[in-house]
Amino acid sequence: MDISITRVEKQGKRPEDSALGFGTIFTDHMFNMDYNPEKGWHNARIEPLHNFSISPATMTLHYGQTIFEGLKAYKTAKGEIQLFRPQENFKRLNSSARGLCIPEIDEAFALEALKELLKVEKEWIPETPGTSLYIRPTVFATDPFLGVRASHTYRYFVLLSPVGAYYAEGFNPVKILISKDHVRAVRGGVGEYKTAGNYAASLLASEKAKEEGYAQVLWLDGVEQKYIEEVGAMNIFFVINDELVTPMLNGSILPGITRNSVLQLGRKWGMKVSERKISIDELAQAHKDGSLTEAFGSGTAAVISPVGEIKYGDNIMHIGDGTPGKLAVKFNEAITNIQYGMAEDTENWIEKL
Numbered sequence: 161m162d163i164s165i166t167r168v169e170k171q172g173k174r175p176e177d178s179a180l181g182f183g184t185i186f187t188d189h190m191f192n193m194d195y196n197p198e199k200g201w202h203n204a205r206i207e208p209l210h211n212f213s214i215s216p217a218t219m220t221l222h223y224g225q226t227i228f229e230g231l232k233a234y235k236t237a238k239g240e241i242q243l244f245r246p247q248e249n250f251k252r253l254n255s256s257a258r259g260l261c262i263p264e265i266d267e268a269f270a271l272e273a274l275k276e277l278l279k280v281e282k283e284w285i286p287e288t289p290g291t292s293l294y295i296r297p298t299v300f301a302t303d304p305f306l307g308v309r310a311s312h313t314y315r316y317f318v319l320l321s322p323v324g325a326y327y328a329e330g331f332n333p334v335k336i337l338i339s340k341d342h343v344r345a346v347r348g349g350v351g352e353y354k355t356a357g358n359y360a361a362s363l364l365a366s367e368k369a370k371e372e373g374y375a376q377v378l379w380l381d382g383v384e385q386k387y388i389e390e391v392g393a394m395n396i397f398f399v400i401n402d403e404l405v406t407p408m409l410n411g412s413i414l415p416g417i418t419r420n421s422v423l424q425l426g427r428k429w430g431m432k433v434s435e436r437k438i439s440i441d442e443l444a445q446a447h448k449d450g451s452l453t454e455a456f457g458s459g460t461a462a463v464i465s466p467v468g469e470i471k472y473g474d475n476i477m478h479i480g481d482g483t484p485g486k487l488a489v490k491f492n493e494a495i496t497n498i499q500y501g502m503a504e505d506t507e508n509w510i511e512k513l
């Protein structure tokens with residue numbers, strides 16, 4: 161499929177790297193492509209960023225049939241532009257598509273289209289270490305129809321946003337709250353897909369956690385509310401008796417690419433690594449007897465986010481000494497060094513433009 165390119169007349173100006181936050185500034189161009197049953201995916205185009213004009217009956221607005229991805233483009237000290245395991249994002253986009261009855265997108269084409277878009281927008285990729293260009297591929301249902309069924313037509317778009325260093329204020333441990341009243345996802349549901357409804361479902365618990373002074377919610381499984389699943393937009397890891405433990409994928413946990421990268425590195429480094437069920441009782445016991453030495457989250461936005469406190473009911477568990485754990489630091493450095501081209505890409509994770 162050909163990709164047509166329409167450029168803006170005058171390029172916008174990227175803010176100073178130090179002024180960048182997250183997700184508020186967008187680049188000059190976007191990628192768009194449409195789907196209908198007759199033509200399949202068609203009309204692939206890079207064009208100036210613009211608002212969409214949609215019917216108030218657009219099915220996405222009513223029934224939430226929409227999926228997305230999140231990845232980043234990094235600029236190395238040599239000025240090269242690189243992506244971190246982008247094939248995995250498009251693979252997961254198609255997994256989400258199958259889960260939400262959305263037609264799949266050719267993964268190789270989606271990557272090629274992204275690279276074309278990045279070539280047009282390369283001036284928008286910030287260069288200070290820690291900054292990057294956040295990439296948001298999204299698919300949404302476009303039929304104007306008020307009945308419940310899968311849409312027949314869709315839009316795929318890619319939006320780009322230069323983002324600041326996640327740890328501008330330092331790599332400090334965060335406090336997370338285990339929700340007893342709410343669950344995020346259930347087995348057989350859509351928890352393993354990156355779909356809007358999962359985030360809508362998480363808001364009330366997140367608001368309550370923030371009111372209590374906690375940065376994020378740590379979710380338990382939706383069936384027994386006994387096993388640990390994940391944090392808002394991050395997967396979770398624990399170090400217990402020198403074993404690196406993360407909950408096994410069970411259908412209601414989002415299969416994070418950072419999670420997978422941490423597991424791969426941990427195994428390579430010869431650590432004892434387990435993907436298994438971990439109950440809140442086991443965690444509380446490990447905290448009590450001192451064998452729980454670290455906890456950290458993993459995700460594209462922060463890479464690694466050390467956790468210094470977990471609250472479950474009346475039990476407030478402090479983990480570590482208020483500074484980031486050794487392994488959190490080690491995984492964070494190893495992964496970001498590869499992303500920014502400061503370490504050899506031993507795992508074959510980098511895709512250069």
Ligand SMILES: *Cc1c(COP(=O)(O)O)cnc(C)c1O
Nearest residue numbers: 393394395414416417418459460
């Ligand atoms: C995106 C996401 C993650 C992390 O996935 P990465 O591929 O590592 O960025 C974890 N949990 C949820 C709910 C997510 O949406």
